[in-house]
Amino acid sequence: MKRVGLLFLSLLLVLTGCLGDDELEKEEKVVQEKGKKEEKAIITGEINTGEKYYRSIFPFEPGGARGVIRYGVDNRLDINEFEMGLMRVAQDTFNTDKYFFQEGQFLNEPTVTNWLRREDEKSGKSKSDLDQTGLNPKLGAKVDEGDPDYVKKLQEANKNSPKYLSYVLEHNYLVQSGDGKVKLGGVVIGLSFNSTYYFDVKKDSLIYPGEVKLDRGKVQKEAQKIGGQVASRLRQDPKLQDVPIVIALYQEEERDSVTPGNFISAGVVKKGSNSISSWEDIDEDYLLFPSDIASKKKRSDHEKFTAFKAKVQEYFPNFIGVIGKGFYKDGNLERMTIEIPVQFRGKAEIISFTQFVATSALGDLPNVPIEVYIGSAVDQPEALIIKDDTTQEEPFVHIYRK
Numbered sequence: 319m320k321r322v323g324l325l326f327l328s329l330l331l332v333l334t335g336c337l338g339d340d341e342l343e344k345e346e347k348v349v350q351e352k353g354k355k356e357e358k359a360i361i362t363g364e365i366n367t368g369e370k371y372y373r374s375i376f377p378f379e380p381g382g383a384r385g386v387i388r389y390g391v392d393n394r395l396d397i398n399e400f401e402m403g404l405m406r407v408a409q410d411t412f413n414t415d416k417y418f419f420q421e422g423q424f425l426n427e428p429t430v431t432n433w434l435r436r437e438d439e440k441s442g443k444s445k446s447d448l449d450q451t452g453l454n455p456k457l458g459a460k461v462d463e464g465d466p467d468y469v470k471k472l473q474e475a476n477k478n479s480p481k482y483l484s485y486v487l488e489h490n491y492l493v494q495s496g497d498g499k500v501k502l503g504g505v506v507i508g509l510s511f512n513s514t515y516y517f518d519v520k521k522d523s524l525i526y527p528g529e530v531k532l533d534r535g536k537v538q539k540e541a542q543k544i545g546g547q548v549a550s551r552l553r554q555d556p557k558l559q560d561v562p563i564v565i566a567l568y569q570e571e572e573r574d575s576v577t578p579g580n581f582i583s584a585g586v587v588k589k590g591s592n593s594i595s596s597w598e599d600i601d602e603d604y605l606l607f608p609s610d611i612a613s614k615k616k617r618s619d620h621e622k623f624t625a626f627k628a629k630v631q632e633y634f635p636n637f638i639g640v641i642g643k644g645f646y647k648d649g650n651l652e653r654m655t656i657e658i659p660v661q662f663r664g665k666a667e668i669i670s671f672t673q674f675v676a677t678s679a680l681g682d683l684p685n686v687p688i689e690v691y692i693g694s695a696v697d698q699p700e701a702l703i704i705k706d707d708t709t710q711e712e713p714f715v716h717i718y719r720k
Contacts, residue, residue, distance in 0.1 A: 372419035381421035390485035399578035422488025480515035577604040607642035
């Protein structure tokens with residue numbers, strides 16, 4: 319079911335789509351300036367949704383480090399939240415009505431890979447002016463491979479000097495410059511940090527895994543230090559010297575976590591400056607329902623979810639489970655996503671069950687935007703229920719035919 323939810327969210331993001339009846343805005347033809355070269359481009363039309371998304375530029379320009387994130391961030395939930403959350407952070411500086419989204423064009427794969435290394439590790443090849451030494455701390459110990467305690471000592475060295483930074487994600491925001499042209503208006507950089515540092519020590523074709531749980535306060539301190547270094551490096555590119563740059567810091571969850579991490583703070587490098595004057599805390603969190611943590615932190619929301627789950631279980635005796643994830647911002651529940659895997663025996667059962675959830679059970683949940691993904695036990699999507707507006711009288715319902 320997770321795959322269904324992520325697929326739908328990705329589709330929403332790419333199309334900036336809507337499930338309602340709002341009219342599609344017309345596309346705008348513009349000229350995109352790339353150095354001395356000008357190319358015709360189209361600003362995609364917008365379909366309004368419960369969440370505001372940036373319009374984008376067509377044809378699509380893939381980022382210079384496209385796909386590298388899967389080697390740095392372990393949890394798929396973190397990958398999705400890191401990217402989508404970064405767009406949410408960007409909206410505090412770059413208004414969605416004025417700016418247009420484009421994947422990062424300045425940080426290429428070798429540069430990102432180099433930045434993820436340790437300070438004393440040899441850099442790979444890169445033609446980028448931004449290519450410099452690694453941003454993670456030095457290992458702090460040199461151990462000879464012939465040492466009989468090589469594995470033990472190297473594991474200890476990694477625990478004493480863990481890698482904090484796991485990935486660097488770049489988003490560009492374009493703005494119209496008159497005469498039907500667009501130009502770079504700002505850059506947003508997301509820096510993702512480990513909550514647990516996982517590492518491998520290799521010797522004689524054998525791999526010895528290790529891990530160390532990182533102190534959250536220490537991570538935030540190192541994150542702000544690295545964020546300052548990134549800001550300084552970006553300003554060295556002539557094309558990035560006169561645009562505002564947002565640096566956002568993201569704290570990952572564990573590898574096997576069923577909820578993603580969250581952004582913890584952000585800073586702005588203002589036009590004409592090379593540094594971040596101050597960091598603003600970001601109060602975001604994801605809670606799993608039902609769970610002891612949710613019961614203690616948000617008892618009212620937990621009780622409402624429990625009532626919803628009980629009603630679903632009464633209707634369908636051979637259910638598998640009902641799992642919810644709540645997104646909180648500044649302590650308030652912003653939206654909830656629910657997954658219901660059930661062993662169905664036919665389409666009639668699916669339709670009947672979906673009708674019940676949409677018309678009878680949904681009202682027990684908190685009054686926030688809600689997405690319910692109903693699927694079979696073999697991870698096959700069967701139905702989708704969406705209420706993306708708290709004033710919406712009836713949710714959108716879709717039954718999958720396949």
